[in-house]
Amino acid sequence: MDDHQDRKSTFQPQVVKKREKDISDIDQKIIFMYDKGKATRQISETIEDIYGFEATEDFIFVVTGKIFP
Secondary structure, eight states, rough: OOOOOOTTTTOOOOSOTOOOOOOOHHHHHHHHHHHHOHHHHHHHHHHHHHHSOOOOOOOOOOOOHHHHH
């Protein structure tokens, strides 16, 4: 089977579960780290270390901008 195909629907995403679009839990974690004084670069590196996906500094800025204009 091709790695990019999942005909039997066996793939389970790690960050956002199947059929879910809400990643607000990640948003909350980002905001918590930002509120504790972590820089966007540090938050980005922490998210990548923990969850295994790249959260760019621009993404971190967008998330924190929702709460801290």
